[in-house]
Amino acid sequence: MNRLLTPPPAETHHNGSAAPKIDCSTCLVGRICLPASLTSTAADCQMVQRRIKIIRGDHLYQLGDLVGERFYAVRYGSFKTYHLDPGGQQRIVGFHISGDHMALDTMGLGKHRCGAIALEDSEVCEISYDCLHARRDALIPLQRHFYTMLSKEIAREQDAALLLRNTRAEQRLTAFLLGISLRYAARGYSSTSFRLHMSRQDIADFLGLTPESVSRLLFGLKSQGLLEVSGRAVTVLDAAGLQRLAGGPVAAESAEARQPRQSAAEAA
Numbered sequence: 424m425n426r427l428l429t430p431p432p433a434e435t436h437h438n439g440s441a442a443p444k445i446d447c448s449t450c451l452v453g454r455i456c457l458p459a460s461l462t463s464t465a466a467d468c469q470m471v472q473r474r475i476k477i478i479r480g481d482h483l484y485q486l487g488d489l490v491g492e493r494f495y496a497v498r499y500g501s502f503k504t505y506h507l508d509p510g511g512q513q514r515i516v517g518f519h520i521s522g523d524h525m526a527l528d529t530m531g532l533g534k535h536r537c538g539a540i541a542l543e544d545s546e547v548c549e550i551s552y553d554c555l556h557a558r559r560d561a562l563i564p565l566q567r568h569f570y571t572m573l574s575k576e577i578a579r580e581q582d583a584a585l586l587l588r589n590t591r592a593e594q595r596l597t598a599f600l601l602g603i604s605l606r607y608a609a610r611g612y613s614s615t616s617f618r619l620h621m622s623r624q625d626i627a628d629f630l631g632l633t634p635e636s637v638s639r640l641l642f643g644l645k646s647q648g649l650l651e652v653s654g655r656a657v658t659v660l661d662a663a664g665l666q667r668l669a670g671g672p673v674a675a676e677s678a679e680a681r682q683p684r685q686s687a688a689e690a691a
Contacts, residue, residue, distance in 0.1 A: 445471040445548070455522030455610055456496045456548075470565070471548045474498065477541040484526065485538045492552045494526040500545020501620045504537045515629040517580075518542075518603075518621055522610055524550075527576050542620040590670065595630045596640045598669040600650070604659055615659040644668075 447470075450456070472493065477483050483495065486507060501520045505513040516537060519525050525539055525547070590598070608614035619626070627634045641652050649665050651658040659665065 445474065447471065447548075450498065450548075452496075452498060452522040452610060456524070470550055470553075471496075472551050473549050474546055475549055476544070476546045477502075479541050479543050479545075481541055483539040483541065483547060484535050486535060488535045490526070490529040490532055490535060493549050494524060494529065494552070495539075495547040495549055497521050497523050497525065498546040498548055501542045502539050502545060503542055503621055503625055504539045506537050513538075513628070515621075515625050518625075518629070520606060520610070524572060524576070527573050530573070592630075592632055592636055593640055593643070594669055595632070596626075596637060597644070597665050599626065599630060600657065600659075601662070601665055601669055604662070615662070617657055619655045619657060 447456070475483070475495075477500070483502060497519050499521050501518065502525065503515055504517045504519065504525065505515050508514050519539075526535065528537075529535055530552070603617065603619070604614045607617045621629075623634045623637050626632075627637045630637070632640075641650075644650050644665075645652055647664070649659075649661045649668070651660060
């Protein structure tokens with residue numbers, strides 16, 4: 424596992440001075456991950472222990488790894504999370520991009536229930552649960568923020584389960600693409616031009632389809648003039664048409680969408 428770590432705040436430099444606190448206020452995805460009003464509180468309690476770079480294809484954590492009282496926020500890049508079926512095959516359970524949190528499902532557990540693999544060169548912030556456990560009045564707003572975030576994660580998993588159970592294949596794929604679009608928009612990227620870092624196989628597994636079905640459905644959406652697809656690059660041509668196919672508007676997952684500043688494909 425290729426990991427490049429920044430030193431934890433408790434460590435010291437070679438000159439004996441304490442390692443600097445990690446400042447969330449300068450992070451490009453800070454407003455998605457943490458409200459600006461809480462960044463100084465997070466720094467004071469050393470919430471972010473260190474930043475970890477993960478090379479594409481490597482694990483951030485594996486099924487059965489010790490949790491160690493920490494979870495993660497994606498600073499840049501993207502990941503897929505998976506379980507193993509009884510036959511030992513990976514089954515995709517989620518995709519995570521910048522600003523998303525990972526391993527929230529491990530709260531109170533000793534070991535990870537799934538594995539996380541980087542879909543591209545990525546970096547995460549390792550976050551300690553200590554701030555959530557401490558009994559200090561100053562930390563109450565921070566604690567409430569993360570409990571709200573945990574509730575949203577549970578709701579997202581419930582929405583995903585309903586999507587797979589109650590919709591046709593075309594609706595599943597369309598809702599998936601719209602969800603990705605809105606997540607990029609919430610981060611200030613283009614909602615109409617973005618790159619899918621996951622493979623067709625991963626998308627198919629997540630949606631309960633075959634890779635051939637995903638490719639055929641993408642071709643169908645392209646033929647209808649709803650989008651353009653070139654490799655993993657996607658351009659949405661008719662968002663309203665996609666919403667009609669998906670059965671209605673798809674909710675953004677993390678924050679209110681803003682006007683795009685740049686293409687996510689260009690930022691990759």
